[in-house]
Amino acid sequence: MRMPDPDQGVIARRGALAARLRAIVGAQWVLDDEAERRPYRCDGITAYQATPLLVVLPASTAEIRAVLAVCREQGVKIVPRGSGTSLSGGALPLEDGVLLVTSRLCAIVAMDVENRVARVQCGVPNIRISEAARPFGLCYMPDPSSQMISTIGGNVAENSGGVHCLKYGMTSNHVVGLEAVLMSGEVIRLGGGFQGAADGELDLIGLLTGSEGLLAVVTEITVRLVPLPEAARVMSMSFASVEDACRCVGAIIGAGIIPAGLEFMDRKVLNAVASLLREEHDPRTAALLLCELDGTAAEIDALIERVRGLAEQAGAIDIRASRTEEERERIWRSRKLAFSAIGKMCKDYYCTDGTIPRNRLPDILDRMAELSRTYGLDYANCFHAGDGNLHPIIMYDAARPGDLDKAEAFGADVLRACVDMGGVLSGEHGVGVEKRDLMTHQFAPADLRQQQVLKCAFDPEELLNPGKVFPSPCRCAEFGRMHVRGGEMRFPDIPRF
Amino acid sequence: MIAHLHDPVVCRPACVADVADVVRAARSKGQALEVAGNGTRRGLGNPVAAAVRLELGGLGHVHFYEPDDLVIRVDAGVPLADVERMLAGQGQYLPFEPPCHAALYGGVPARSTIGGAIATGLSGPRRFQVGAARDFVLGVDGVNGQGEAFSAGGRTMKNVTGYDLSKLLCGSFGTMAALTRLTLKVLPAPETERTMLFPSAGLARDVAVLAAILSRPLAVTGAAIVPAEGGMAVAVRLEGSAPGVAEHAGRLDGAGLPPGRVLAAAESRLFWSHVRELDVLGAGSDDMLWRIHVPATGAAALADALRQAALVSSLMLDWGGALMFCTMPAAVSGGPDGAVPRLRALAAQAGGRAILLRAPDPIRAAHGAFPAQAPGVAALAARTRRVFDPAGILNPGRMAPAGESAEAC
Numbered sequence: 036m037r038m039p040d041p042d043q044g045v046i047a048r049r050g051a052l053a054a055r056l057r058a059i060v061g062a063q064w065v066l067d068d069e070a071e072r073r074p075y076r077c078d079g080i081t082a083y084q085a086t087p088l089l090v091v092l093p094a095s096t097a098e099i100r101a102v103l104a105v106c107r108e109q110g111v112k113i114v115p116r117g118s119g120t121s122l123s124g125g126a127l128p129l130e131d132g133v134l135l136v137t138s139r140l141c142a143i144v145a146m147d148v149e150n151r152v153a154r155v156q157c158g159v160p161n162i163r164i165s166e167a168a169r170p171f172g173l174c175y176m177p178d179p180s181s182q183m184i185s186t187i188g189g190n191v192a193e194n195s196g197g198v199h200c201l202k203y204g205m206t207s208n209h210v211v212g213l214e215a216v217l218m219s220g221e222v223i224r225l226g227g228g229f230q231g232a233a234d235g236e237l238d239l240i241g242l243l244t245g246s247e248g249l250l251a252v253v254t255e256i257t258v259r260l261v262p263l264p265e266a267a268r269v270m271s272m273s274f275a276s277v278e279d280a281c282r283c284v285g286a287i288i289g290a291g292i293i294p295a296g297l298e299f300m301d302r303k304v305l306n307a308v309a310s311l312l313r314e315e316h317d318p319r320t321a322a323l324l325l326c327e328l329d330g331t332a333a334e335i336d337a338l339i340e341r342v343r344g345l346a347e348q349a350g351a352i353d354i355r356a357s358r359t360e361e362e363r364e365r366i367w368r369s370r371k372l373a374f375s376a377i378g379k380m381c382k383d384y385y386c387t388d389g390t391i392p393r394n395r396l397p398d399i400l401d402r403m404a405e406l407s408r409t410y411g412l413d414y415a416n417c418f419h420a421g422d423g424n425l426h427p428i429i430m431y432d433a434a435r436p437g438d439l440d441k442a443e444a445f446g447a448d449v450l451r452a453c454v455d456m457g458g459v460l461s462g463e464h465g466v467g468v469e470k471r472d473l474m475t476h477q478f479a480p481a482d483l484r485q486q487q488v489l490k491c492a493f494d495p496e497e498l499l500n501p502g503k504v505f506p507s508p509c510r511c512a513e514f515g516r517m518h519v520r521g522g523e524m525r526f527p528d529i530p531r532f
Numbered sequence: 533m534i535a536h537l538h539d540p541v542v543c544r545p546a547c548v549a550d551v552a553d554v555v556r557a558a559r560s561k562g563q564a565l566e567v568a569g570n571g572t573r574r575g576l577g578n579p580v581a582a583a584v585r586l587e588l589g590g591l592g593h594v595h596f597y598e599p600d601d602l603v604i605r606v607d608a609g610v611p612l613a614d615v616e617r618m619l620a621g622q623g624q625y626l627p628f629e630p631p632c633h634a635a636l637y638g639g640v641p642a643r644s645t646i647g648g649a650i651a652t653g654l655s656g657p658r659r660f661q662v663g664a665a666r667d668f669v670l671g672v673d674g675v676n677g678q679g680e681a682f683s684a685g686g687r688t689m690k691n692v693t694g695y696d697l698s699k700l701l702c703g704s705f706g707t708m709a710a711l712t713r714l715t716l717k718v719l720p721a722p723e724t725e726r727t728m729l730f731p732s733a734g735l736a737r738d739v740a741v742l743a744a745i746l747s748r749p750l751a752v753t754g755a756a757i758v759p760a761e762g763g764m765a766v767a768v769r770l771e772g773s774a775p776g777v778a779e780h781a782g783r784l785d786g787a788g789l790p791p792g793r794v795l796a797a798a799e800s801r802l803f804w805s806h807v808r809e810l811d812v813l814g815a816g817s818d819d820m821l822w823r824i825h826v827p828a829t830g831a832a833a834l835a836d837a838l839r840q841a842a843l844v845s846s847l848m849l850d851w852g853g854a855l856m857f858c859t860m861p862a863a864v865s866g867g868p869d870g871a872v873p874r875l876r877a878l879a880a881q882a883g884g885r886a887i888l889l890r891a892p893d894p895i896r897a898a899h900g901a902f903p904a905q906a907p908g909v910a911a912l913a914a915r916t917r918r919v920f921d922p923a924g925i926l927n928p929g930r931m932a933p934a935g936e937s938a939e940a941c
């Protein structure tokens with residue numbers, strides 16, 4: 036993984052730049068000391084690290100504007116960062132770039148209960164929105180597992196999902212208004228404080244959501260709130276084979292049931308979790324499905340019986356359904372602890388995020404087993420089965436020479452296989468730097484170019500989060516010249532990072 | 533803006549390569565293209581002056597439909613009605629309930645295309661609960677203004693690989709690309725539905741009651757206030773399993789609504805198709821039609837203001853009040869040139885945005901079908917279009933907001 040070569044000239048100007056930025060945000064909110072900058076050197080992927088030129092913590096949209104204006108004037112790059120939980124290296128700093136951390140923009144600006152929306156600043160942790168909405172019987176639905184920490188700004192930048200997005204949608208399905216600052220220092224406000232506020236306009240909210248900090252810094256977000264589901268119960272279903280479990284997933288969706296969540300865990304994950312929870316599963320269990328159903332009590336009861344029937348037909352060997360909220364939480368605990376439990380089992384692990392058409396689940400699981408043998412690395416599976424979003428966990432030992440490379444190669448092969456089966460590289464974690472160089476496997480050059488040229492409308496100098504998502508720079512200046520020449524756009528020898 | 537003196541030459545390619553050829557040819561001559569499906573909704577958006585109409589209605593292939601995977605991929609020219617029929621055959625549907633509106637413009641509804649539905653991004657009554665058209669577009673193929681074919685998005689339920697062009701193109705009214713193929717997420721259709729009709733207690737009170745209902749976990753998928761015999765009626769639709777609908781209906785009792793009338797499944801379906809297609813407004817054939825997006829909490833006051841100013845003859849609310857439709861008589865006092873900006877100003881005061889859904893070409897050309905945008909947003913939208921269509925040849929000016937010339941877009 037290569038990043039653009041740092042500009043030594045910019046690094047030499049660190050002190051002067053820090054002084055300019057301090058004049059905007061206050062002395063203590065610019066970190067230039069090496070020891071203070073180091074904690075920011077990576078996000079959720081620790082394998083990729085770089086110490087940022089400076090860390091800046093502005094407190095308002097106005098300050099962000101001013102910071103961007105100075106950086107643009109100075110030709111300095113910016114990497115936006117929320118809580119740094121990205122699992123694709125999206126918030127990986129640049130040695131010659133300012134890391135703009137949004138954690139001080141953490142106010143819930145307005146709770147509008149009658150229109151069922153909340154207006155919040157970008158640095159608010161996801162969970163706080165639901166906490167503020169709860170007294171009104173409402174919640175903010177998208178719930179990435181990182182919701183205690185990850186910011187709503189980061190969620191918007193990554194278009195994050197969560198366990199409940201099968202039924203309730205991803206972040207982008209819940210955003211009705213955005214305020215953002217362009218690299219030019221311009222503040223734009225899109226949509227507004229109600230659903231439909233942006234209808235009849237070009238869907239720039241849809242474009243910014245999931246743009247991984249490459250197009251604008253999102254400063255304020257208005258999200259839709261929905262009524263808290265009245266009740267929910269979760270079923271835990273054991274299968275003696277992975278194929279049976281996959282068949283059950285297809286049967287449930289095929290029967291017209293959209294569960295609130297439908298998760299898959301394999302035997303290795305269960306073993307890892309069992310040692311923490313002392314939760315016993317039938318020894319024949321090869322795969323476990325968790326299926327959450329919500330609605331009114333009567334509706335849930337009826338659905339549970341239907342799912343039970345489908346699971347039995349698919350060969351389930353053990354079926355349990357929660358009867359109390361405590362039981363429900365206990366059953367979910369195994370899923371929530373899965374990743375840390377695996378973490379205790381191995382030295383290091385690497386988790387990726389490919390997505391496939393759901394009916395190809397058995398094929399991709401076969402392919403993973405094959406790749407595991409080829410690379411000689413163990414792996415485990417714990418993923419969002421309902422929407423075909425895989426999170427293979429590849430175990431390795433960073434201290435063993437060559438192991439990290441092998442793990443990365445294994446992960447990349449899984450993602451390529453996902454694409455070859457009609458799927459995509461990322462279902463919810465984003466491309467970042469992790470999947471950047473695989474983009475050409477999913478997209479033909481013209482398709483990639485069609486995305487990338489949008490940079491020219493938002494940030495033609497390519498100062499915002501460069502080196503992420505696309506394997507080569509956009510070169511907007513040349514795009515401008517190109518279309519003067521009448522549609523002949525060829526980019527034969529653009530350098531790769 | 534000049535209305536075209538002659539009917540445009542119609543190009544109706546049958547394959548993507550030919551679509552690209554048409555665009556490239558227009559590009560090299562610097563000629564504008566009107567992009568259409570079958571042209572049933574040409575009255576929507578600003579009129580486009582172009583010598584050539586590119587119709588995508590000739591692309592009619594169904595690539596795949598996998599009900600178990602909740603996904604369908606079709607060419608843009610497949611009629612919307614055909615898509616809906618195909619889905620219904622498997623007990624599935626397009627949840628965003630796309631309005632066709634063709635009849636409003638004198639088009640033949642059966643010929644309206646899925647490409648037109650996505651290009652206009654219109655969403656029907658169920659939207660406030662399940663999402664809009666853009667929330668169900670998984671992938672889009674198109675030809676940009678350079679005549680280059682491209683593919684965006686995918687077919688999986690979740691996908692955050694690169695920028696979300698599918699959303700950007702949905703609702704872009706053919707101003708960025710000619711859409712050639714669409715991949716859509718579909719869902720199982722609810723087993724049954726039921727609608728309760730209550731007499732209105734005044735719009736402000738109705739909207740407040742609906743807001744209270746929509747804050748509870750009820751399976752409400754329709755919440756409208758529509759003209760009815762002897763006044764207005766509040767309509768609440770419930771969808772789901774039969775026992776679920778019955779249970780939710782029971783809970784609506786005591787929600788602050790007077791005793792009402794119940795429409796069972798078939799009647800309910802028909803009722804909501806009339807809401808969706810705006811039949812309930814009873815618009816005269818030369819009435820102008822408005823679609824106003826407004827915070828529900830401001831809808832009643834806006835309705836009062838519009839009535840008081842004698843700008844509208846009939847109106848209805850959908851989405852619990854966040855969407856208003858109204859008719860403006862052709863003979864509105866002060867004439868359309870005075871009334872159109874006045875209505876827009878009142879809508880803006882209420883925090884809303886008024887879209888001129890139907891009006892004679894000269895009025896839409898003069899005032900814009902869409903309301904003005906903040907200058908920064910309009911400029912950003914124009915730059916965004918330009919990277920897809922540098923010469924501005926695709927539907928020039930169709931989405932230009934009020935007060936902007938076609939050239940600015």
Ligand SMILES: Cc1cc2nc3c(=O)[nH]c(=O)nc-3n(C[C@H](O)[C@@H](O)[C@H](O)COP(=O)(O)OP(=O)(O)OC[C@H]3O[C@@H](n4cnc5c(N)ncnc54)[C@H](O)[C@@H]3O)c2cc1C
Nearest residue numbers: 567568569570571572573588643644645647648651706711
């Ligand atoms: C006066 C008149 C003359 C007509 N003449 C003919 C004729 O000669 N031959 C014929 O076959 N039909 C003709 N029709 C058309 C016919 O009546 C229509 O019925 C038509 O069916 C439906 O198109 P559409 O509604 O799907 O979308 P449209 O109404 O065509 O389009 C709605 C909006 O979406 C955009 N759009 C639609 N599809 C796409 C796409 N694929 N990509 C990008 N943008 C898109 C359009 O630019 C427009 O902004 C005519 C209609 C009228 C009113």
Ligand SMILES: Cc1cc2nc3c(=O)[nH]c(=O)nc-3n(C[C@H](O)[C@H](O)[C@H](O)COP(=O)(O)OP(=O)(O)OC[C@H]3O[C@@H](n4cnc5c(N)ncnc54)[C@H](O)[C@@H]3O)c2cc1C
Nearest residue numbers: 117118119120121125180181186188189190192196248253
């Ligand atoms: C334990 C764990 C569990 C997780 N579970 C899930 C899950 O279930 N589902 C899921 O989808 N993801 C999950 N993630 C991934 C991650 O939490 C999400 O991507 C999250 O949205 C990142 O938020 P953040 O505030 O940490 O952003 P960061 O990691 O700080 O940044 C992420 C990206 O967003 C950009 N960015 C951040 N803020 C802004 C802003 N205001 N404006 C513009 N760009 C900005 C950054 O430049 C970067 O590209 C998980 C991560 C961890 C560590």
